[in-house]
Amino acid sequence: MGQRIVPDNQEPHVPVLLAEVLxxxxxxEGALIVDGTFGAGGYSRALLDAGARVVAIDRDPNVAPHVERLQAQFPQTFQFVPGTFSELxxxxxxxxxxxxxLDIGVSSMQLDEADRGFSFMREGPLDMRMAQxxxxxxxxxxTLDEAELANLLYAYGEERKSRRIAQFIVAARANEPITTTTQLARLIEKAIGRKPGDMHPATRSFQALRIAVNAEFDQLVEGLFAxxxxxxxxxxxxxxxxHSLEDRIVKRFFDPDKGGPAQSRHMPVTQAPERRWVNVAKAAKPGAKELERNPRARSSILRAAVRSAAPARPVSFEGLAVPTVRGAA
Incomplete structure (x- = not known):
């Protein structure tokens, strides 16, 4: 999502990789574009300004003021549908x-609202629910037992010290429930320490919990096939x-051969499956000027492709390297 909400009398900041997305x-001109992750409406506005018609989707009820603003300005070409992009x-x-x-992940709008519980940098309830x-x-x-919690942090956050973090969480919650963002962030920092200059030790764990709460990998796969x-x-x-876990899923969705096993030269040559996506573009990343304006864009990656004439596939997680919690740690 990558866009920042500002007061109602100002325009939202430009979303990440906007020029590249356009x-x-x-x-x-005249095209119908689905903006599956509306957020603050940055992509939708730019698309509308470029002459497109837009159907926008979001499951977060807090986007309502931004929806109303675009509906008032583009009554004939903008439509909003509440829901998830997995059903676009x-x-x-x-x-x-x-x-x-699709702009995957948590938006700056959500990060900047302390009571949403997405950010370990702001005191708030430990919530993280996009749909509230x-x-x-x-x-x-x-409620998760220690092994389940460790597996979740490892699989969804790539947190190598997940077992130690889970041990500290289970020990701490035996005395009192863990209910706030800063309470959990301090506990994680205590568990694994913090070196000057490194990213905050709670970063990966908060990512893992957010992904689990919102079923983000399932949403992504379902949305791609939709x-x-x-x-x-x-x-x-x-x-x-x-982040890399999402990017890997998108990369393999566009080009299944990227995740398939290499064919032995001793085996008969098999016919390649029909390509559903062509003109798969090289991954695009933000440049220095964009990073200076918006440091949160530093990990963003754009992948794009064009639909072929081949029939759509049934939804399948096979070959997409979607992380699984079971036995992960």
């Missing part, structure tokens, strides 16, 4: 879609991710 989706094809039934953009319903991060931290179903030949898909 280039990947062109031509835009259901939001555009009967409409011919030309492109889809269902199981929270506090529920996971206070885009494959809805886009006709020549349709364009642009996906911005913010």
């Amino acid at each position: 280039d990947a989706l062109r031509p835009l 094809d259901q939001a555009v039934v009967g409409q011919a879609v030309d492109g889809v953009v 319903s269902g199981e929270s991060a506090a529920d996971l931290v206070n 885009a494959e179903r809805v886009l006709p030949e020549g349709g364009r898909l642009a996906v911005v991710t913010f």
Whole structure:
């Protein structure tokens, strides 16, 4: 999502890799683009300004003011559908879609609101629910057994010290529930220490909990296949991710051969499967000027491709290297 919310009397900051996303989706004049992760509306606004029609989707009810602003300014060309991008094809039934953009992860809007519980840098309830319903991060931290918690932190956060962190969490919650972001962040720092200049020791654990709470990997895979179903030949898909686990899924979705086993030269040559995506672009990353303006963009990666004429595949996690919690640590 990568965009920052500012007061209502100002425009939101430019979302990450905006120019690259617009280039990947062109031509835009008169095109129908699905913005599957609306957030503050930065991509939607830029698409509308470029002459596109936009159907935007988001599950976060807090986006309402930004939706209302665009509806007032673009009443004929902007539509908003509350929900998840994993079901984006259901939001555009009967409409011919030309492109889809997905900006995966937590938005700056959510990070900057302490009471959402996404940031270890702000005191707030340990929540992290994008849709503001269902199981929270506090529920996971206070109810999972030690092995389950360690596996989760390892698989979704690539936290190598997950077992030690889980031990400290279980010991601490025996005395009192862990209910706030700073309470958990301090506990993790106590468990594994902190070296000057390194990223905050709670970074990976907070990422893992957020991914688990919001089923983000499932959402991503489902959303990619939904885009494959809805886009006709020549349709364009642009996906911005913010960490290596997401990027690997998108990379293998576009090009399944990237994750497949090498074929032995002693085996008969098999026919390559039909390609659902062509003109797969080289991964794009933010330049120095963008990073200076928005340091949070530093880990963002854009991957884009064009839909072929091959029929859409059924949803499958096979070959996408989606992390699994079971037995991970």
